Amino acid sequence: MIPRGFTNPAVWVIAAILSTGALGFTWVINAYGIHLRKLPIQAEGGRMVASIPTESESWIRVGRDRIEAPEIESELGTTNYLTRTYVRKDTRHSDRPITVEVHIAYYSGQIDTVPHVPERCFVGGGLTIGSASGVYPIPLRGSDWVEDTSAPSGMGRIVTTRLSNQYSDLPGARVRLPANPQDLRFLVTQFTGRGTDPFHVGYFFIANGRTVASAEGVRTLxxxxxxxxxxYCKVQFMSPAARNPRELAEIAGSFLDEMYGEIARTIPDWVEVQLGNYPPDNPRRRVASAEQP
Structure with a gap:
């Protein structure tokens, strides 16, 4: 027996339109290579962010890495993170040592994840934003950068950097950096709290091979x-030695001059992903193989 409502011709017309629209939508998705569901991806060999060296030419770790309690890790949303303090070697025995807390957290395949940022987490913990946030350039020397012309067009400027001969477990190797490293910027905010001096925190995100200075920009990339x-991967800096955002940018730049390549090893090489070479089950590789005669 046909329900009464379905004897109305208008209902069948609407159903036909919806069905046609759904088929058309599916055709558009397939024709234009649109992927609404994202696959998770890790660095080659499953390399974790905590694997970056504890020492470089100018920086050395102070104390131990901070390991969060399980409930904090649950709130953070990942176990692939690093919170480590470094001191600049030439200042560690001075009256004003330059230290920097580096926090890195990696996420993958979570399209609905809202990135954890200090403006939300610190304020929720009782601190107050002391001044308006601003975006500042991170100065990088780039003295050892070499242009990589093998990258697909449209990816921006791709360069490789050389890893340390002395402090890397892959001495002297060259690795690709995220696109357009000459334009690296981060968002800096000053925080104040009862009984604490004002301090600055700055962060940027690496997402699908590019960088962005805001949580809102992560979804786009x-x-x-x-x-x-x-x-996406959040890279965050906090230093009591930085009296203003530009000083924090100088400290971050000094650190990244020696460690950016190591951080790049803990995220997927996006050039290889786009070429279909990584990971081994990359759908782009299957498509390329199917198109070969």
């Missing part, structure tokens, strides 16, 4: 509709 995979 990491969840590009034509990408099969999605990841």
């Amino acid at each position: 990491a969840f590009n509709l034509t990408d099969d995979y999605a990841y």
Whole structure:
């Protein structure tokens, strides 16, 4: 027996329109290579962010890495993170040592994840924003950068950097940095709290091979509709030695001059992902193989 409502011709017309629309939508998705569901992806070999060296030419770790309690890790949303303090070697025995707390957290395949940022977490913990946030350039020397012309067009400027001969477990190797490193910027905010001096925190995100200085920009980069995979990585700096955002930028730049390549090893090489070479089950590789005669 046909329900009474379905004897109305208008209902069948609407159903036909919806069905046609759904088929058309599916055709558009397939034709334009749109991927609404993102696959998780890790660095080659499953390399974790905590694997970056504890020492470089100018910086050395102070104390132990901070390991959060399980409930904090649950709130953070990842176990692939690092919170470590470094001191600049030439200042560690001075009256004013330059230290920097580096926090890195990696996420993948979570299209609905809201990045954890100090403006939310610190304020929720009782601190107050002392001054308006601003975006500042991070100065990088780039003296050892070499242009990589093998990258697909449209990816921006891709360069490789050389790892340390003395402090890397892959001495002297060259690795690709995220696109356009000459334009690296981070968002800096000053915080104050009862009984504490004002301090500055700055961070940027690496997402699908590019960088962005805001949490809002992560979705645009990491969840590009034509990408099969999605990841983002927050890189954050806090230093009591920085009296203003530009001093924090100088400290971050000094650290990244020696460690950016090591950080890049803990995220997927996006050039290899786009070429279909990584990971081994990359759908782009299957498509390329199917198109070969």
